[in-house]
Amino acid sequence: MVRDPDPPIAAAPDHALGQYRAWHAPDDAESALDLAWTSIARQGEPAPHRLLPHGEPSIALIRWRDENGEAAEIDLVICGPYYKGRHYTPSPREELIAWRMKPELAATLFGISPREFSEHQRISAPKRLQEACATTRSLGERGGARDILRALKNDLSRLVCSAAANMGPERLAAKWLRDSDGQIRLRDIAARLDVSERNLRRRFTDHVGCSPKTYARHLQITAAALAAEKTANPDWAEIAAGAGFHDQPHMINAFQSEIGMTPKAFHAERRALL
DSSP states (O other): OOOOOOOSSSSSOSEEETTEEEEEOOOOTTOSEEEEEEEEOOSSOOOOEEEOOBSOOEEEEEEEEOTTSOEEEEEEEEEOOBSSOEEEOOOTTEEEEEEEEOHHHHHHHHSOOGGGGTTOSEEEOOHHHHHHTHHHHHTTTTOOHHHHHHHHHHHHHTTOOGGGGGOOTHHHHHHHHHHTTTOSOHHHHHHHHTSOHHHHHHHHHHHHSSOHHHHHHHHHHHHHHHHHHTOSSOOHHHHHHHTTOSSHHHHHHHHHHHTSSOHHHHHHHHHTTO
């Protein structure tokens, strides 16, 4: 087994699949970042995999290494969001070291409107971010993953301002959807926030980049996929119920619509990478 890159948060990743590793950030309501991740492709032919649909964009340092292991090309890029699952094949010796953003804060704090970046697998970060992340970029040539993630988080924290505290109800709506893996209903969120469901839906779509229903569906699909991934023979009816689907056919339809394959086929593909 290939040794994990130097971990940024804990000794072991919260999730590992192929060359991908992810660490959840501490649950901090004031933080604009929720997940650190790396994708470290080695020499040869890196294994392709399917990305789950998600509404969260990521800010990543990307670098490619030459045959001697030296960093040959470095850039700061935006990855996602991906409103439909997509197939991803990394280039040999390609490294992505990233923090995922909470979408409801991305535009206000970082100038990253999720919807504007949704059609790209990755795209070079805007000039403002490139300049703000100068320390991160300076580590790109020789820095390890832990140092780069720490520097990137520090660089981005300097962009966070009081604007975060002045956002509307969509901020709590997005948080509660994530906390419930998409299982809390919009009408219940609107009632708790004492706002109209219509107004909340509009503000959510404007700030997050997709509708609450789409965001919730992506969270449910992710919850089902990660639960199934833990075992070779999932109980699909139990997985569907646990992820908040009405029944197993409802889950199958969601996977086919958003990823283009059944949960069973997706599970087999992912398990082959473990």
